[in-house]
Amino acid sequence: MSVFLIGREELLPFLAAVMSKRELIAPIKRGAVSSFEKISVPADLKSLYLVGQTNYSPKRFFFEPRLLIYEYKKDSEMGNISVPKHSTKQRVIFGLRACDSNALLVCDDVLIRDGEDIYYKANRFRTLVIGFSCASPCKNGFCDAVGHGNFRQFDLLFSQKGDDFVVHTGSPRGEQFIGDFKKFFISPKGGADADESKIPAKNFCCGSKSLDKVNLNRARLKESSSKCFSCHGCSAICPTCTCFDIQDIPDHKGHGRKYRIWDSCLDPSFSTISGVCFRSAREERVEHFELHKLKFHKNRFGRHMCVGCGRCIWVCLAGIDITKNAQPDRG
Numbered sequence: 001m002s003v004f005l006i007g008r009e010e011l012l013p014f015l016a017a018v019m020s021k022r023e024l025i026a027p028i029k030r031g032a033v034s035s036f037e038k039i040s041v042p043a044d045l046k047s048l049y050l051v052g053q054t055n056y057s058p059k060r061f062f063f064e065p066r067l068l069i070y071e072y073k074k075d076s077e078m079g080n081i082s083v084p085k086h087s088t089k090q091r092v093i094f095g096l097r098a099c100d101s102n103a104l105l106v107c108d109d110v111l112i113r114d115g116e117d118i119y120y121k122a123n124r125f126r127t128l129v130i131g132f133s134c135a136s137p138c139k140n141g142f143c144d145a146v147g148h149g150n151f152r153q154f155d156l157l158f159s160q161k162g163d164d165f166v167v168h169t170g171s172p173r174g175e176q177f178i179g180d181f182k183k184f185f186i187s188p189k190g191g192a193d194a195d196e197s198k199i200p201a202k203n204f205c206c207g208s209k210s211l212d213k214v215n216l217n218r219a220r221l222k223e224s225s226s227k228c229f230s231c232h233g234c235s236a237i238c239p240t241c242t243c244f245d246i247q248d249i250p251d252h253k254g255h256g257r258k259y260r261i262w263d264s265c266l267d268p269s270f271s272t273i274s275g276v277c278f279r280s281a282r283e284e285r286v287e288h289f290e291l292h293k294l295k296f297h298k299n300r301f302g303r304h305m306c307v308g309c310g311r312c313i314w315v316c317l318a319g320i321d322i323t324k325n326a327q328p329d330r331g
């Protein structure tokens with residue numbers, strides 16, 4: 001691991017230089033809403049949002065909401081299938097907070113370690129990850145409480161130090177990237193001091209209680225889940241929900257398309273097989289979502305699926321709060 005410094009006034013020129021060579025994805029705020037966007041023109045960088053966590057995670061850049069798998073056309077006895085070419089362009093994602101960076105590791109568990117989703121894997125490996133340390137807790141976040149308060153992976157990590165940034169490398173790819181853009185980075189005079197050398201760890205706590213081992217509070221779950229609209233808002237906004245459906249959209253004239261689209265266990269159709277829903281009660285669906293996030297994934301992969309970003313709490317019209325339904329397991 002190496003340590004560098006970059007001046008605050010160099011940040012936008014650095015990002016403009018990156019986007020001249022690679023695709024760049026960065027946090028942008030437009031009006032009241034912040035999200036990760038592909039930066040197409042340097043002027044977009046004026047809306048760069050580094051004050052806090054974005055409303056929307058960057059999941060869609062790795063796991064597309066609606067992905068065309070193939071098209072088919074009946075122009076011969078055997079039919080004719082064409083598979084779209086997906087971009088292989090090298091790209092950089094800048095400004096990931098610990099929750100969103102660790103969410104990629106959770107998605108890796110499901111989409112690379114457990115099986116091999118070729119689309120996700122290709123997106124993952126063509127993307128250099130630049131993290132950005134949080135300097136204060138966010139409103140609904142509880143990353144510390146679920147063990148995701150600190151970065152577990154990055155190629156580069158930017159942390160604010162006074163008016164400037166300390167930059168840590170976290171991989172050989174990150175080291176090489178610094179070399180490609182070396183005019184923007186300087187090595188600390190006389191070597192990094194103790195503060196600069198340390199990867200910043202959180203010195204504040206987002207969550208009020210540890211959710212390392214939990215059970216659900218049945219009474220609270222029953223009361224809150226009765227209000228669930230099954231709208232999927234929580235799954236769509238969650239950086240670690242990766243369930244999908246496969247849909248054929250035929251035009252009934254011999255042509256059609258097969259898509260992979262986001263799906264959600266909060267929707268009864270997700271659990272319906274041959275017309276029978278095996279999780280027909282709202283309480284069962286909310287229970288499954290919350291236990292998957294705070295128990296099942298950890299039992300299998302050793303880390304919580306929930307990274308504590310708090311976005312599902314922010315988005316839920318019914319006011320359902322995963323942290324209030326969960327209670328520490330004292331068993």
Ligand code: SF4
Pocket residue numbers: 227228229230231232233234235266286315316317318319320
């Ligand atoms: S966002 Fe809230 S209301 Fe909508 S499905 Fe999720 S828990 Fe239910």
Ligand code: SF4
Pocket residue numbers: 234237238239240293305306307308309310311312313322
């Ligand atoms: S379950 Fe909620 S708090 Fe946890 S990672 Fe998903 S959106 Fe964030």
